[in-house]
Amino acid sequence: MTVQITSANFQKEVLESPIPVIVDFWAEWCRPCQMLGPIIEEISNEKAGLIKVGKVNVDQEGVLAGQFRISSIPTVMAFNNGKATAQVIGLLRKDDLLKRLGF
């Protein structure tokens, strides 16, 4: 299960999360994002309880996307203890993605 992240819940769900968080910045019209979607979903199921997985729709959350200077999607970020620890741009396979996010 992924969590929908908004400006309103970002602080609580991401920055104050007791476990690491992966955040997928995406949009419906972006085909690489559509291909990444199921991979993100898979990670959320496999890592349930270990890693929280959130999704930010950049169309609806322009301010949040701007705050992290998201300039290309899909962009996936990792957060740990309230800090951004990694950022990966583009469509990657699950293992590659997790490795480059530091998991």
Added chain:
Amino acid sequence: MYDVLIVGGGPAGISAAVYLQRFKRNIIVIAKDHGALGSTTHIENYYGFENPITGKELVEAGFAQARRLGVNIHENEEVLSINGSGPFNIKTNGGEYLTKTVLLTTGMNRPNLRVKGFTTLQGKGISFCGICDGFLYRNKKIGILGAGDFMAEELEVLRNFSNNLTVFTNGESLSVSTHEYPVVTEPLVELLGVDSLTGVKTQAKTYDLDALFIAAGTPSASDFAVRMGAFVNQKNEIEVDPNFSTNIAGLYAAGDCIGGLLQISKAVSDGAQAALAINKYLKTITS
């Protein structure tokens, strides 16, 4: 509606075309030029030729061979975009085509701009895909690098997002219309910005920009693949399975664009294997 549209007329594309034509498939080859082989003057490691041959001779012999079998080859035509999936809609500078499957055999053409900042600012304001990233720059200052049909195609996409567009031809002469948008023809000397792109610099002037979209030359196989959501590795090679299929049903790739041994022999083999796999796939889909 074609069964197979092959992008590229090199050894992988033509080899696939020959097999598919003999399978009586309805196919078309769109070949922009003679590719990397066109500029190869001396080939003596390819099977069956007593004396060295030029790449041009080999490519032309391939075209002649395919045409003798009835293959429809559109030379000097450039694919600009591939949309949809089963069927795919292909737009070229000569027309539009519908096809059940696509085989990418365009060779390896890595976008490369020898300008300071190009590598470090990729994904930080430098983008290779208007339809992927244009929306993120709504009403911002956008630059487009390019001078031909590919640039014009990206311009069409990007003008949906912003009116603040400038075309940078980087020293090339402009071959297409840019509507009312300003054009800078001077070569770029530096891309500016630390955390993200802030502008570009020519010898004479600095231009403030929020994003620069690269659409120079011709779109490569990986440009198409990225836009369509196919896996492309960090070397810009398209990832395919043993059947030369990408992760998108009906989209195949073969030859140099999937990496491995960059040799004619391997491209020919790829093309043949891809053709067999595509023929099998076509039997499984109705319509």
